[in-house]
Structure formats: C-alpha cells, structure tokens
Amino acid sequence: MRYSAFALIAKAIDGHASWPRAWRDADPRPTYDVVIVGAGGHGLATAYYLAKEHGVKSVAVLEKGWLGGGNTGRNTTIVRSNYMMPGNTKFYERSLRLWENLSRDLNFNVMFSQRGQYNLCHSPAQMDAARRRGNIMRANGIDAELFSRAEVRLRLPYLDYSDAARFPITGALYQGRAGTARHDAVAWGYARAADSLGVDIVQRCEVIGFLREYDRIVGVETTRGSIRAKKVGLAVAGHTGHLAMKAGLRLPIETHVLQAFVSEPLKPLVDTVISYGAAHFYISQSDKGGLVFGGDLDGYNSYAQRGGLPLMEHTLASAKALMPCISRLRVLRNWGGVMDMTMDGSPIISASPIAGLYLNGGWCYGGFKATPASGWCYAWTIAKDEPHPDNAEFTLSRFRDGYQIDEKGAGPTPNAQ
C-alpha cells in the first residue's frame, strides 16, 4: 500500500491496528535470474534498481542475519559528495542527487536532512588543499564553499577558538547539500520498494559456498539449500574478501574495524556535520539529541564487530580537543562495524574475473552515503554486463593496471586510507 497523509488518517480509525507488513519474509525459491548476497542498503538498493530500471523481477536478496543488521545499522549516517578524484566525483554526486529525491522515490521517509558539512582546516597548507578540493568539486558541478576562521566561528561558535586549542582552526571547506539520513529507514525503504516490485528478501540465509559449472558460477550454496541463479552479486561490506575467497578470488582488500559512538541526548547543539581536520574525527547530532561521532580505524585486521579501548580514548580526546563544552557528556553506547578497506581507499563495483559473479565492495569508511548510487550503478552493471560511466573506474583490474583512485594519497596501506 502507498503511504500518505490520507492513509495515516484512514488507519487512525482502527487505532493503527491494520497496517500491512512492509515487506514479505520470503522463503527462497530454487532459481532466480539474479541473486544478491547481503540485505544491507547496497544489496537492497541493487535489487530495487534491477527491478525498477532494468525490468529484472526474478531477484532474491539473501541475508545471513536480519535486514540492515550489518554496516547499514552501524554507520554514522553522514551523506556528502566532497570528492575530487576522477571516478569518485561523478559517482558520489549521482548518489547525493538520488538521496535528494529518495524519500519520494521510495514512498518512505528516509529523513534525509541536508544540514551541511564542514571539513575543518588547521594550517595554511590544509586551507590550500581545501581550496583546491573545493575548486575541483565546483568544476564538476558539486557545491563547495571555503570559509575563513572568522566565518567558521560565526557559524560554529561552540568549537575551541582559544589560544589553548591544540590545533587552531584556520577555516573550513563547506558542502551545504551534505547532511544525514536515517540509516534504518534507508534499508526499510529499499526493502519495501523492492518487495513491492516482486523481489524476494530472504533472511537467516547464509551463503556458505558457490555452485559452479565449468568456469562459471551458477548459484549459491546456502544454509537454506542450493539456489541457482544466472548472476550472483556480492554486497556484503566487510565480508567481501571472506566470501570471494570461497569463490577462489584473492582481493586487494583487508577487513578492519571502525568504531562509532553516541552520547546521552541533549538539546540541539550541533545543527550540522563537522569533520575535524587534525585527527580522524567527525560529529553530528541525531534527531533524538545524541551526539553521533566516530574516529579512526583500530588499525589491525579485524572481523570482530567491536573495537578496542585505545581508539575509544583517542576519539574522545579528539572530541574534547574540538569541542571542550562536551567534556562532561557521557557516552551512551558504542559499537564497531567491519569495513573492507581497499588498497587505494576507493570501492569496487564491477564484474569479477569469474563469469556469473559480480563484486560490490571495498567501501572503506564511506559506504552509507554511496548507498543509492552504489545500488543504481551495480544494477546497471549486472543487468547490462558493462559498467555505467559513473562506476567505470571502480574496477578490480585498476590495481593491476596502475589506475588506483587514491583520494588520500596513502598508497597501498588499507589501514591508512
């Protein structure tokens, strides 16, 4: 059924007792045209765009746990498109444009809030780099503004501008169209929209191997039996390397854990998204009032969905250095998500060297913001067997050919991206 103000009023008559399920909890059928592994944002978005844009209706999304229970539920919900490397700029801008119309497209409120994002600078060199990045963004039709220290102080008065600040703020690069979205709603919205187009979403169905015929992959072996498919697409975030290994593929990926934190709720304070330029730290405020913030990777390979205390201390120290006013705030909860960190910090959306198998992974820190464009481009790649121009650079072969998209310039060190 279509959600609307009228539907809300109509259902109010019986006390909201007769709302139908938003999507079916499907049992797997023995064959599909396309099987997507992983019912997170990316997998569900892919299934939705496969059905909507390419008319591929025989699609199953397999999930080992529950819908949106992986990194879709473990991120800090930030959406932005402030990239400058060719290959990244157009892709992330497509994503932001899809975000801007997503609630209407899905008929589900994903609570996308374009509250803007500040990338703080702390030295003249960082200001120069920010100016260059901003100019490249604007040349690609992406909004960017450079603010001086005085302008930043006017807009974000609660940061540390004192002489005691360890890393004085010299200015900021600002993207006004950036913002946040409700992460669970993105998974739910895509699930509901894909389901209404006939996509089967199969939960508690772990992929434990691949079915092969000669040199082609023709389906998956799961905990709920074999499922045959003409095409199999992975969208499993931190487990891309682990699953690809079952198909015999070694990837330029290491899996690392990234922690995030939420403070106790407080009245509106941070009405935007702020990234600290002197350490890896970013903060925003949720609609419930909790400050949502995160930091750097723990730094060692990890599939454990929890991190260590040293990184927690580092992140909280960054918070205190940037915003002294929150020093007595208590942390309500924290969690870890496992990221597939690629060797250049950019993702992979491409066919794999094995016929019938497609890869969508290597999202590093930035998977959430990419959700709509990732699904959109991945669906295109699977349906047409060729990449869309916007994801043409996100190949697996770029590492072998020397065309890495190294946004940070960190070289082949996954834990430094």
Add this chain to the structure above:
Amino acid sequence: MCPVCGLRDETEFSYGGDATVVRPAPDESSPDVWFDYVFLRDNPRGAHKEFWHHVQGCRQWLVAERNTLTNKIGAVDLARHEMQRNQT
C-alpha cells in the same frame, strides 16, 4: 604479549600488517608477482599471522598469531626468528 618484555599494554605496540606476505626477489620481473605482493591479501576471518612493532618498549619487530574474529592472541615470536625459520 612481547616475548622479550612479557605482557604489556596494547598502546605500546604498532601494527605492521600481514606477515605472510613475502617480498619478491629484487630481480623478479613478472608484474603478476609484484601485483600479488603489493595488493593482494588473504584477509582471513580467523587465524592471522601479522607483524607488530613493540615501538614503545624493546623496539623489536614481532610476528604474532591473532584470531581476527575473537582477537585471541596465539604464538608470538621475534620477527627475525620467524625470518630465519622461513629461510631454512
């Protein structure tokens, strides 16, 4: 856990990456071998052999076995012992 200093705080150690990766000989001319060395990793979900540097302690390079799912640490040895073993 350092084989020289004993049980020490995690913050004294610095991570050095996958210890199963072996640098090819300098005269190796196959791009495939170098591609493999620079970019490809096993990335195991479970037992992982990795370098750690006891940088705030005895400054020795170590090779540790750690489970990437549980963080449980197994055998730890000096990296040069490990290298000697690999050469013989």
